[in-house]
Amino acid sequence: MIKVNEMTRGRFGNRVLQYNALVQLAAELGHEASCVAWEGNEIFKNIETHKTSSNPNKHLTWKDISFLMPLGHFPPDLDYTIGPCCIHNVFWQVSKRDPREFFEINDKYRVELSKEKTHVGIHLRGTDIIEKDGNHGREVHPPDYYKRAIDFVEENSDNTIYHICTDDRTFPSYKETIAYLDEKGLPYELGSTDPFVDFSTLTECDVIIASSSTFVVCAAMIGKKDKKVIHWEGWKNLCVNHMPWHKVEDPPQIREWQMSFDNFWVNLFTEETPYYNLWRVL
DSSP: OEEEOSOOSSOHHHHHHHHHHHHHHHHHHTOOEEEOOOTHHHHBSSOOOOOOOOSOEEEEOHHHHHHHHHHTOOOTTSEEEEOTTOSGGGHHHHOOSOGGGTOOBOTTTOOOOOTTSEEEEEEEOOGGGTSTTSGGGTTOOOHHHHHHHHHHHHHHOSSEEEEEEESOTTOHHHHHHHHHHHHHTOOEEEOOSSHHHHHHHHHTOSEEEOOSOHHHHHHHTSSSTTOEEEEOHHHHHHHHTTOOSSSSOOOHHHHHHHHHHHHHHHHHHHSOOTTOEEEEEO
8 A cells, every 4th residue: 555644744736746646656556545634635536535554564755766666666565655755856756647637626626717718827926935934035936027928928829818826915926917917908817815716727727827836836737738837937047057945055965855856847847748838938
């Protein structure tokens, strides 16, 4: 059995990615999956539930998964517990199936968008990247990025409508993006105070103007296929060049862990990746 007994302390996107690791590993190895309750039970259909087993257990870290997956070395007489830090840093190693196969929005939250419009989701991440644990704002995407992305969409799309999704309506980039849409006379709808409604909306958009959040990354890999995703060049450069996360140098083992997350983005930006349609970096 492959198990998640503890969800990551990260927010919703990270938890979706941890659950992805669970389902992908279970399918690859032919094991049953078990998962503690989490927010996914509220928004998705057919989520795996907690199951009991008497088998000996091996705890898997992100490094274990990265090392063992190529070897296929998972003895069948053991249960395996996926640790809370196995999220996007193991995504490309474990993901052999399209996440759309097992992440399906339920009837309560499923959003249907009109086919007559080109639906453009804009995700603006504030709060946690600004607060004390936000790595000195390294992930803040500036207003100019959103404005250039809107211009690019308008040059390459017809009959657009924008869906503005954010966790922080005081965020300067949010305010300036709204002002820019007003200045251009472009139609838009403000997102919900319920993050699951925003998430569901993003999954069905034709185009996504993304932030660095795994919330929007997961939305891009669920729901409508081949949605076009735009990212900020400044964020790409930080990840590809493995720029330090903090002003004070981190210990080597912490730095290795941080770079495992950078590498998710390096692959996304530099490789032809399944499940994710990177349209443009601006």
